[in-house]
Amino acid sequence: MRGGPTWGGGLLLAALAGGFPGRGAQDPGSAPASVPVERCLECHAGAARDVASGAHAALENRCTGCHGGNPSSFDERRAHTGKFRAVPLSACAACHEAEAEAFAGGPHGVAFETKAIRGCVECHSFHAVPRPDHALLRSSCRICHETNAPEIVESGRQTADDLDRLESALAAAARALDEAERRARIVRREREGLEADRLGLLALLPKQHAMDLEPFRSDVAALRARAESTGARAAALLEETGRRRRWAWLVGALVAANALAILWRRRTLLAARPHP
Amino acid sequence: MPLADWLDRRTGWRSLAARARADLSRPVPRHVNALFALGTVAGTFLAVQVATGVLLLFHYRASADAAHGSLEALLSEVPSGWFVRSLHAWGAHLFVATLLLHMARVFVYGGYKRPRELTWILGSVLLLLGLGFAFTGSVLPWDQRAYWATTVGTRMAEAAPLVGEELLRLVRGGEEVGEATLGRMFALHVAVLPLALLPVLGAHLWLVRRLGVSTLEDADVEERVGHARLCEGGEPFFPHHVLQEAFVANLALGLLFLLAILAPAGLGPRADPLETPPGVRPEWYFLPVYQLQKYMPRSLLGIEGNTLGFLASIPPVLLLLALPFLDRSPARAPSRRKGAMALGLLVLGLGGALGVLGYLSNRTVQAFGRTFVFDDRGFPERAAGPATEPR
Structure with a gap:
């Protein structure tokens, strides 16, 4: 991976970048x-x-x-x-402070101190750091624990499933609220609740790095229950809005019947009227 | 019936009813058709506005802090609150639209000619009052659209010559749209305008009954021969013509109910004076006047463009009110009123074109597989290539 410096390319890059830094120009x-x-x-x-x-x-x-x-x-x-x-934990902590703090306080933090693992990169890989994905909980745990602690692997898988279900519940509730709002329903309070749940999830996610997954999962379950309740309220609003359409049919039928009755009455009166 | 007798001895209602029956059974001209029910339809919508307006008053709180919240509560907590509000919101649109159609019908049939000049003038005043109701009512939800449309709308007062700034402060109750503006608009909407409407509407209806529906004969012929004679052979106003009007009003009410159910009036985010939403424009019936302001030159003969725009919107109103005195020919048939019909079509075309330009202004429209970006004046700026999927 490491080769000799390509001076020509470097000079070209420097020129393209708008300057040619002289040797020793930088501290x-x-x-x-x-x-x-x-x-x-x-x-x-x-x-x-x-x-x-x-x-x-x-x-x-x-x-x-x-x-x-x-x-x-x-x-x-x-x-x-x-x-x-090279690969310091502090580099990750500069941006991911909450995650690093939870990591340091958990069993992986102890392992890192004793140099049994190399820190965050052990699960998150080196340079091709994947985007945050709960699937990591399914794949990374088995790297070290598949044989020595399969229950940890299982716990990681279940936590990933819980997080997926929570995100699905949040997305479904948001879709239902969008649809309800499109149909002129007032959903401000539900939206505020859903936003609080989203923020709650963001605040909760770093805590999984402490690897104490049971309380983490119960927090995720509580958030999911709230999101599902919001989704259910939005669904109820939508259902009630759907019932209005049935009322529209009834009104239409009544108007048509009334119009026919009026026409019939008028026709009868006109027929009974002597011709001028 | 003892109760009826008891009441008759005290009020004489039986003789009143007999007189009313005799009056109502007078025939209407033979040419009267369903189009002549538009006035009744407008009256029906007005009745709906009064009934739903009273119901809304039970829940609405007219203060900048509470107005939006009270409507939120009405829409989400009060049983059928959404329906009452939707009826009121759609009723306002349909009321104004019906008034315009009614006036167009009267114009085409030459119904404003003598002796019905005053009926036309009172009808025109009713249209202006209706627009006043619509403007003052549109402020009351106190959502973003209401706030900023009011800001734009009231700014027109500033363009009035000499007293512009004072007029703006009078309308807004201060420099900016705020609590005082809402209070004023509410008072105008529920007290001042209804009080002004009642006598005008009463006089209009009384004149309609007194003079009857105009015939197709020229005004001088009608005067010479007499309205009653020209109506001979026509069907009685009651119950025959009333049933025809009831039929049309029934359809109109059905349309209002369906619109209110299928496209209920929503409520935008609460008014925020610090955040201007994109695409602020007044309701459709004010779009022509709003758009007209944009075509005024920066200044002309020392008069500022805004003032020119304000002044330019006065002649149409004066033309409307003075029409019976400007078109004094006795002819009613459109074919013999080419000048008046041309003027009518010109006003309709100009108003429609300005309305469409106002609607398109500052919009991006995808049509015919291309994206059109319209500038402030409603003209396409550039064709921005093939339409893309909305994100």
Whole structure:
């Protein structure tokens, strides 16, 4: 993966980036904000490709955001000086503070301290960090626990199922509320409730990193019950709105019957009237 | 019936009823058809507005803090509250539309000619009062659309020459649309305008009964021969013609009920003076006047464009009120009133075109497989290529 620096490409990149930094122009160890292109991919093209395919693709400082170092340097030693770090937990914690805190307080935190695992990357992979997905709970646990603790694997699978069901309930409730609102129903309170549940889920998700999954699952179940109740209220509103359409048919029939009665009465009167 | 006798001895209602029966049995002209029921339809819608308006008053709270919430509660908690409000909202649209159609019918049949000039003028005043009801009522939900449409609508007062700013403050009750504006509009809607409407409507109906429906004969012929003579052979007003009107009113009520049930009036987000929603425009009946303002030059002969727009919306109103005195020929048949018919068509065409331009202005419309972006004046800015799926 690591090859010699391609100076021609680097110079071209620097020129395209709008400048040619002179040797020693930058303070080694600092990553100046004005450098728009990280030169890490000169040697780490594979890693850069992986990052671009993952959840961190949209980050401006894809490499230095986690690894530090000096991205403007063409020199390998200088590029890896300063605050350079390989795969530190603190890099993840900079953005994912709540997750890192829960992780540190759980059994995986202890394992990390004793260097039995390498931190977040153990489950979330290195550069091609997948987007947040509950499926990870189904796949990652068995990497270490399939033989030594199958109950953990099962618990992870059940937690993933619970989270999927919760998200389905939230999405179904949102769809039902949209439809009810489209039919001129007032759903402000239900929307506020659903928004609170969404925020509740966002606040809850980091806690799964403590790996104490039973209380986590009961919190997820409580949220799901609330979302399902909102969805049921929206469904009831929609059903009641549907009943209105049946009333419309009845009104239409009454109007038609009344119109016919009036016409018949008028016709009778006109027939009984002597011709002028 | 002892009770009827008892009442008759005190009120003399039997002789009153006999006189009314004799009057109501007078025949109507032979050409009278279902189109002549539009006035009754407008009256029916007005009755619905009064009944539903009173019901809404039981729940509505006229303050900026509580108005939106009270309607939310009405729509979500009060049994059939949604239906009453929808009837009132749709009734307003249909009332204005029926008034316009009724006036168009009277115009085409030459019904405004002597001796019915005053009936026309009172009818025109009723139309203006109806528009007043619609404008003041549209503020009351106090949602975003109500707030910003009122902001745009009341700003027109500012364009009045000499007293513009004072007029704006008078209408709004301050510099901005707010609590005072809502209070004013509510008072106008439920007290001032109904009090103004009652005598005008009463006089209009009294004149209609007194002078009868106009015949197809020229005005001078009708005066010479007499209305009663020209109506000979026509069907009696009651019950024959009343049944015809009841038939049309029944269909109109059915339409109102179906609209209220199938497309109930919604309620937007609560009014927020700090957030202007996109695409603010007044209701359809004000769109022509609203759009007319946009075509005014920045200034002309030292008069500002806004003031020009305000002044330009006065002649149509004066034309409406003074029509019987401007078109003094006795002819009623449209074929012998080419000038008046051309003017009518011109007003209709201009109003319709301005309304359509107002509707299209600042909109993106997908049609014929292309996307059209319309500017503030309602003209297409550019064809933005093939229509894309809405996201």
